[in-house]
Amino acid sequence: MARNIIHSGGCLCGSIRFDAQGPALNPHTCSCKMCQRHSGALTTVWVEFPKDAISWTGPGGPPSTYRSSEKSTRAFCPTCGSTLGAIDDAPTIALLLGVFDRTNRQELKPLAHSYKGGRPEWWTVTVSGAKT
Template sequence: MTEIYSGGCLCGGIRFEARGEPGNPHSCSCRFCQQHSGALTVAWVEFPSDQVKWLSAGGKPSIFRSSDYSSRAFCPACGSSIGAIDDAPTIALLVGSFDEPGAEALKPLSHSFEDGCPRWWQPRVLLD
């Protein structure tokens, strides 16, 4: 049976379902992620774009072109960060936007750009 992960933004204007096994579960502290989220570290998982469905009446999230290969996705009503829509057929979703962010399959297994964290903020990624 295919696993279905659902989530959305703060106001509910953007809702999604992602099907299958989350790929590349990781946390990141790069400057793009920090500015996109307002947090020093974010957690991501990736899905093939054909496995993500936008369910709400608001349709797809708004996007901002953040690099030569990706656009950051957010709710146009409440401003919640949702993820990143890459030119490759991949959508990276922020773990905090899922209805059940504590699901084991969403747990980060690595940390990117750890040097982007201030010395006083060193997230602990548990690699069981």
């Protein structure tokens, strides 16, 4: 049953759209410097899916990419510049929660915070009831 769940989303202009099929994996926040520069935000919220569970459905096809590290490529819309996520060399695509059409689904709620030390001391993030 969980495999039939479809999470849809896309960029600001609608050119790049996706359907992510199945359960969301590893929903988490991250405050590393790479995520901060990629998004312009102090903390990002990520949700992972196997590569074969993602279909790029918009008129723009798959997103443009930028090789950001030895293990990952960042994905974005070439038209509006929206940050969409990361396409890892492992068989994983991590999408930013903000690009989903429905962000209030319980299965998308972050369960962990990566690189807490990368956030400014005055910035707090609450994950699963724990202040980090």
